[in-house]
Amino acid sequence: MIHKFKNLGQYIVLDVASGAVHSLDEKAYALLDCYDGNGVFLPENAAELGLVGAEYDEAKEELQSLIDEKLLFTKDIYAEIAKRWDKQSVVKALCLHIAHDCNLRCKYCFADGGEYMGKRELMSAEVGKKAIDFVIEQSGNRKNIEIDYFGGEPLMNFDVVKEITEYAKEQGRLRGKNFRFTITTNGVLLDEDKQAYINENMSNVVLSLDGRKEVHDAVRVRVDGSGSYDRVTPKFQKLAESRNQNNYYVRGTFTRDNLDFAEDVKHLMELGFEQISVEPVVAPETEDYSIRREDLPAIFAEYDRLAQILTNTRKSGKFVNFFHFMIDLEQGPCAYKRLSGCGSGHEYLAVTPSGDLYPCHQFVGKPEFKMGTVFEGKLDENIRKRFMNSNIYTKEACSTCWNRFYCSGGCAANAFNMNGDIDKPYEIACEMQKKRTECAIAMAAALSE
Amino acid sequence: MKHVKTISGANLAKSVNKGGCGECQTSCQSACKTSCTVANQKCEQKKD
Ligand code: SF4
Ligand code: SF4
Numbered sequence: 118m119i120h121k122f123k124n125l126g127q128y129i130v131l132d133v134a135s136g137a138v139h140s141l142d143e144k145a146y147a148l149l150d151c152y153d154g155n156g157v158f159l160p161e162n163a164a165e166l167g168l169v170g171a172e173y174d175e176a177k178e179e180l181q182s183l184i185d186e187k188l189l190f191t192k193d194i195y196a197e198i199a200k201r202w203d204k205q206s207v208v209k210a211l212c213l214h215i216a217h218d219c220n221l222r223c224k225y226c227f228a229d230g231g232e233y234m235g236k237r238e239l240m241s242a243e244v245g246k247k248a249i250d251f252v253i254e255q256s257g258n259r260k261n262i263e264i265d266y267f268g269g270e271p272l273m274n275f276d277v278v279k280e281i282t283e284y285a286k287e288q289g290r291l292r293g294k295n296f297r298f299t300i301t302t303n304g305v306l307l308d309e310d311k312q313a314y315i316n317e318n319m320s321n322v323v324l325s326l327d328g329r330k331e332v333h334d335a336v337r338v339r340v341d342g343s344g345s346y347d348r349v350t351p352k353f354q355k356l357a358e359s360r361n362q363n364n365y366y367v368r369g370t371f372t373r374d375n376l377d378f379a380e381d382v383k384h385l386m387e388l389g390f391e392q393i394s395v396e397p398v399v400a401p402e403t404e405d406y407s408i409r410r411e412d413l414p415a416i417f418a419e420y421d422r423l424a425q426i427l428t429n430t431r432k433s434g435k436f437v438n439f440f441h442f443m444i445d446l447e448q449g450p451c452a453y454k455r456l457s458g459c460g461s462g463h464e465y466l467a468v469t470p471s472g473d474l475y476p477c478h479q480f481v482g483k484p485e486f487k488m489g490t491v492f493e494g495k496l497d498e499n500i501r502k503r504f505m506n507s508n509i510y511t512k513e514a515c516s517t518c519w520n521r522f523y524c525s526g527g528c529a530a531n532a533f534n535m536n537g538d539i540d541k542p543y544e545i546a547c548e549m550q551k552k553r554t555e556c557a558i559a560m561a562a563a564l565s566e
Numbered sequence: 567m568k569h570v571k572t573i574s575g576a577n578l579a580k581s582v583n584k585g586g587c588g589e590c591q592t593s594c595q596s597a598c599k600t601s602c603t604v605a606n607q608k609c610e611q612k613k614d
Contacts, residue, residue: 129573136578145569176569188576198582210592227600261589267599297591301599323599368598399600440598446574450590451581465592478599522578528600562573 120519124559208255216269231269233482240470245281272306304349327369328381369395372406379423394440424556444557462504479530
């Protein structure tokens, strides 16, 4: 299977199963349609399309050599691997819901103002430490363990964050585990002390900032309804500088109210940020700010525009990283990782303030997905297996989708929320994912020139 | 080649041979928390 597309003025073909990417001229690109999909070239098809002459013969030969070298029209070998694979999955990452409470009232919050359809609650150090013990026990021979401090707003409970971090470091030393910490914050409570602690201990920090002031302030409001942009932006700029513009993300959300989100990315660049992520809102279509199918053409055009802006910036010698266009064509993750997905429910779990376990942060508060507690030290096997056994080949839509090794089957929570089944990916999210993969590949090709 | 420029080779197919150690970062921990993008992640094994 191949996927061909035009972007950034280039003709690109992705050979899905091998992962090879080629940039073609117009003639070779047109000739791709003359293959029968099984690696057999059909000259009569070319003649029918009017693709004849010496130039076409030459292009034909070049394409044929790619086929011979197994770089084009290769066969998918992974479905069999997925079937045979005796996956020994262990828990290696936790999302700790340090605070089910927030000092902002962002209108699009999937966590329902931090409360996750429950009550306002802070995690105790005791629960956090139990979670650390739990993940050490569950992680088997895995050395690297990730702890993400999430909320609500984790800075509302920062003393506990510190206590858990120190405990994990100590236990890691004793039991041969390498902990990596990350934290997400809206910045309201960020100060010098917290910044210093974060810089010393956290391998990544995610700073919530949507872009232009009017965009940010229309949504990310304080309890009294006023915007938070002025309060958090300077602190984020300082933090980003203090980390040498590395190992952090400013992370914005776009909704149908700012489909010109490339302007927000530009604004973040103007503020000096070099690690940027701006992503579509996750919301049911009943919300007026949610992304609908009819918004897709505008979103695609905006992604194209953004890819062009970022390519120009990079070509001018300035580095800006946009999370969703970042792609590593040479040393990306292995096929096993790509076919198995995000790991929710078996490798990655969320822990609520009271110690309940869920498949991931987006399942928190859905009683049918509660998998146990950190105190019991065991997991609901039915739920665990359900998630573990899900992969791109158990999802009908994915098994034939060209994008399957780039999104690894999409977000299980999205699929469940929108289609009632973790194996039925949410189509609108898929369309945007596919567009982003195209942009990312096209940028990589354009920058390799 | 005149009509084709290969940007990257069969890296996915090659990864089958040495992959699967599971030491890499969990996708959702990096920035996003709302979608599964794996292609931008790093492999923990140093390939050479
Ligand atoms: S884009 Fe959608 S259908 Fe395609 S592989 Fe990803 S989740 Fe599956
Ligand atoms: S189910 Fe979705 S939100 Fe949850 S960990 Fe996976 S990709 Fe992330």
